[in-house]
Amino acid sequence: MSTTAGILYPGYSAEDDYPALQRLLGEDVALPLVHTEMREDAHRVDALLDVGSDEVLADGARALLAHEVEAVIWACTSGSFVFGWDGAREQVEKLQAVTGLPTSSTSFAFVHAAARLGLRRVAVAATYPADVADRFAAFLAHGSIEVTRLSSRGIVTAAEVGTLGREQVLEFAAANDDPPAQALLMPDTALHTAQWLDELEGRVGKPVLTANQVSAWEVLRLAGDTRAREGLGALFRQTGPADGPLGGAGPH
16 A cells, blocks of 8 residues: 655745655655745744635645645644634635645644544643644634643744754653643644654653644545554554544544
8 A cells, every 4th residue: 555645834944854754654655745835934823824825725735736645734733723713624625625635734633633542631832922822722622622731932933943953842842741631732843853753752751742743644544544653653553444533523
């Protein structure tokens, strides 16, 4: 079985996580990536609404279709949850109308991944400013996920987030876990995490869901590839139907 699943990624910051994930997933998986336009690199609501706008995503989707992908993920958490639950759903539906393929976004991927692991209480270690992080917590609440602790690093640009190295990421995760939480979520696709997923879980002692990890998992799931894999955290050790009842009312 071989799988080709497409990634729509805004700008340039941690896009090299996807080749890293592809290597970890194996030679029979391809994750072609198209960069979508980012007119302003800012974790600010108005800029994020532009990053996730219909025309920007449609242009990227049309370029991605040249790679003969089987499913598509809009790999931007803040550029999806900033629209709210209903707006993020509409965003995916419009994108799917362009692709004609199973399509989702990272925000819904977090909800589906939490459902797969049976998570109801999570801590969130967000690199965003506090007002943007609050919107992610509200999105999770709509998906029946309680945030027991919400931490914000206050970084404005994706470019700066992308410079955080291994030890900084591990320390950020450990410092912002919460004992009652069943897992820790790290929601920014600008944050490098792909090569440290097992280390992250070892550091906090529980499942850790990161944006690029859940994006890859979601788009593979939508393409029908639900094989269990090692080296990619607890989420990828799970198996299940490609489009089973994962909970949450978001797109599948």
